[in-house]
Amino acid sequence: MDGFGLLCGIQPSKWLSNRNLGFTGEFDVSTGEIYENKSKAKYKGLFLSVVKGEKSIYCNLRGSLPMFFSDGHTNSYDYTREMFLATLLKLEAELKIKPEQNSVKTIEIKVDIICPLKVQEFISAVKSYKGTGFKNYLDNGKRIGVVFEFQQYHFKMYFKDLDSQLLRLEIAVKKMVWIKDTKIKNLSDLAPPLAWELLLKKLIQAWNEVVFIDENNFDYRLMKNYEIRKFFRLLDASYWLSLSPKQQSKAKEFIQKIKQKYCKAANTKEIITQLLFEKCQKLITVNSKKGEELTLFSDFKNIIKVNENSQLQKIENEVCFNHLNKGLNDEYNWSQEKEAVISIKRIRRCRRRECRKSLKNKRVTAIFCSDACRHKYYQQQKKKKRIN
Incomplete structure (x- = not known):
């Protein structure tokens, strides 16, 4: 799991009174008028906001829990369920967010592996997914992967590290109705191993449906x-x-x-x-x-x-x-x-x-294991031409 979007069920004062968070507001540069309807803060890879609505004041969180777990250093590592359980305790201690008192709005399912292909070879092998084409996934204008965009989710396959050929397969869930069968509503629902199993199955099922021809x-x-x-x-x-x-x-x-x-x-x-x-x-x-x-x-x-x-x-x-x-x-x-x-x-x-022996110890350009095999092959080709 990586990117999350949460509606946190906590009192806004618990965030606004925390000096470590450093909330800032918005104001009009020309008039100096201060807008009090929204305050925001950035904390260890998370973006926090307190928004004043018509009926209530809402505390929102979005960002990378792996980044938060590493104190804002990186999210390029294997974020396990054991780390996620420790993150729940860290969220409650530092941000007063209880696992059962929130609502998950968005979530990202990701897995990193070492790909046997280089980036351009991998992209050229991807043909389609669910009958649709892909868009290029760009990093600083450089093509490093592909993305299939749907209304409820985006399916991404891109390289996090070109040198080590570290490939990330990721599903960014935009609408939770797409994973309603998992019955995940808050962070506490992600604690059991069965929840992780169901989400990771969806990622592998998506990969199985990709038309991939190397x-x-x-x-x-x-x-x-x-x-x-x-x-x-x-x-x-x-x-x-x-x-x-x-x-x-x-x-x-x-x-x-x-x-x-x-x-x-x-x-x-x-x-x-x-x-x-x-x-x-x-x-x-x-x-x-x-x-x-x-x-x-x-x-x-x-x-x-x-x-x-x-x-x-x-x-x-x-x-x-x-x-x-x-x-x-x-x-x-x-x-x-x-x-x-x-x-x-x-x-x-x-x-x-009829032979199919290994050419492991032969030169790179060799296509036959011996001269005898080469002669037999071309004799067979001549016979086929005479018959046709």
């Missing part, structure tokens, strides 16, 4: 001519916007079909899905209850769509950083995650379908 995962040289033509047409993100819902469904079935035929290793989307699942386990777990709370995710894998023939299934136990029997490290090892991503990248193999 062309490097597919050996299109082995495809038939009509498959190659259709495959390259689907690599164009604008083409997906011209398709009807029924046509998009058929296009997704085609991608899944050629994935099983021509993608011999775990593809990039499956790798990211696995990393998301592992990070979600870490975020929800309180160290004192490791075993109990990891079992809450026992049915979490039901929403993860992974190809049955994928190599990811075979090496799942090797990549599972937060395994129930091993527990969790207090500090997340970014290098361990990066090594795991590299270890399950696509392996180069011999071009001849």
Whole structure:
């Protein structure tokens, strides 16, 4: 969790009388007239405001709770449920905000992972989400991700750190009706692990619905001519916007079909899905209850769509950083995650379908494992031409 918008049910005097907050008002520069309807303050990454309405005076809060937890230093770290529980005590001690006496108006669900792709490779692999196109996510005029905007929420995927390829997947909930099934009304409703599980499931479900095609995962040289033509047409993100819902469904079935035929290793989307699942386990777990709370995710894998023939299934136990029997490290090892991503990248193999031996020890430009394989391949091609 990150950005919050709260309507705090406290007396305005508890804020206005606090000298540490330093509330300021608004006034007319030309006349010097002071407006008493609104006072505001900035405190450790939070923006506080006291607004005088027609019926009452309202105390509002918006900003980053991870930033507040770090005393205003940063929010670029894994904000766990254990930290959130400590933040509730910190809010009550410093701002007199009780967890059950407030109303959540907006919330951000976020997860940071190490992406196996660089920023431009990742953006070019994103095609659409729920039949809609994306807008570029910019930082100082530089494109670092994409965002899908809807009335009730925004779904963002952008890089927090280009050097380490730190990718953030984030859902900014604009209207709480979108997550009404979670029954989250105030901060105290976010204390149980089940609330975090429901919110993180929505993030992974959103990622599963993204049409994501990393062309490097597919050996299109082995495809038939009509498959190659259709495959390259689907690599164009604008083409997906011209398709009807029924046509998009058929296009997704085609991608899944050629994935099983021509993608011999775990593809990039499956790798990211696995990393998301592992990070979600870490975020929800309180160290004192490791075993109990990891079992809450026992049915979490039901929403993860992974190809049955994928190599990811075979090496799942090797990549599972937060395994129930091993527990969790207090500090997340970014290098361990990066090594795991590299270890399950696509392996180069011999071009001849009957062989498919690894080309790991061959030169980069090699496409056959031996001269014999190369001769057999071209002999087969000549036979096909004579038959046709």
